[in-house]
Amino acid sequence: MLTVEQLFDGLWQDYLSHTPSAQPIHELLGGGADIINDHIALRTFNIGPVTVDALAQHFLDLGYFEAGQYDFEAKKLKAKHFQHANSHYPKVFISELLVEEMPTEVQTIIKRMVANVNPADVSKPEFLYSGTHWQVSKDEYQLLAQRSEYAAWMSVWGYRANHFTVSVNELPGFETLEQVNQALKDGGFTLNASGGEIKGSKAVLLEQSSTMADSQLVQLTDAKLDIPSCFYEFALRHEDADGRLYQGFVAASADKIFESTNAN
Ligand code: OOG
Numbered sequence: 001m002l003t004v005e006q007l008f009d010g011l012w013q014d015y016l017s018h019t020p021s022a023q024p025i026h027e028l029l030g031g032g033a034d035i036i037n038d039h040i041a042l043r044t045f046n047i048g049p050v051t052v053d054a055l056a057q058h059f060l061d062l063g064y065f066e067a068g069q070y071d072f073e074a075k076k077l078k079a080k081h082f083q084h085a086n087s088h089y090p091k092v093f094i095s096e097l098l099v100e101e102m103p104t105e106v107q108t109i110i111k112r113m114v115a116n117v118n119p120a121d122v123s124k125p126e127f128l129y130s131g132t133h134w135q136v137s138k139d140e141y142q143l144l145a146q147r148s149e150y151a152a153w154m155s156v157w158g159y160r161a162n163h164f165t166v167s168v169n170e171l172p173g174f175e176t177l178e179q180v181n182q183a184l185k186d187g188g189f190t191l192n193a194s195g196g197e198i199k200g201s202k203a204v205l206l207e208q209s210s211t212m213a214d215s216q217l218v219q220l221t222d223a224k225l226d227i228p229s230c231f232y233e234f235a236l237r238h239e240d241a242d243g244r245l246y247q248g249f250v251a252a253s254a255d256k257i258f259e260s261t262n263a264n
């Protein structure tokens with residue numbers, strides 16, 4: 001069993017290798033100092049052996065508890081978030097595609113992909129940054145992309161953190177998310193503008209922004225394609241009426257954050 005620190009270090013190293021902009025952004029905002037992460041996110045399918053609950057078990061084993069559920073009807077997704085009594089440990093947002101709500105040809109591809117996962121591997125913590133356990137062709141990738149950007153992303157990137165999230169509350173030198181966004185744009189990074197550069201507001205106790213995912217050349221079974229990989233997110237949390245910093249997510253905002261990995 002890995003410690004929380006070891007697990008997040010494994011996720012971070014894997015994330016860096018697919019997100020060339022992550023280290024430069026880390027340096028731009030943190031000036032080389034440590035940055036506290038608000039959360040990371042993982043994606044999966046709602047079929048065995050890779051359901052949200054199967055992935056979440058690794059975090060439950062480390063003392064995390066379930067603390068929120070979210071529905072994304074249009075995207076055919078559900079999600080849960082997990083947090084730890086040690087508030088310095090990042091929260092974990094895990095979503096799953098509702099496979100039975102996809103067109104039959106999409107279901108066929110996904111079921112073949114998941115059938116290739118060795119169930120015994122899922123219970124190893126390293127599974128969480130093991131990438132794909134299958135390969136798809138260019139036609140399959142494009143078919144998935146037409147029906148679900150999320151399914152297409154999963155077919156190429158699989159099990160890994162699709163983003164890390166800077167806790168702006170704990171980021172020295174920045175008071176507002178606008179200031180963070182301006183520094184990113186001045187540094188030449190592209191923000192996700194879906195629903196506006198800032199998703200959420202002080203009124204819903206959470207403001208979020210994100211970069212558009214980096215792009216990497218990926219070898220599919222029969223072609224090489226440039227495909228969006230992973231992105232960086234920035235979160236500023238606000239206090240509720242009782243003076244407690246809100247720890248949940250906001251579905252309407254999350255719906256737009258998912259689009260950070262869309263091909264454009
Ligand atoms: C997760 C999108 C939602 C948030 O902070 O609301 C999210 C994803 O892209 O997998 O990260």
Ligand code: NI
Binds near residue numbers: 233
């Ligand atoms: Ni996020």
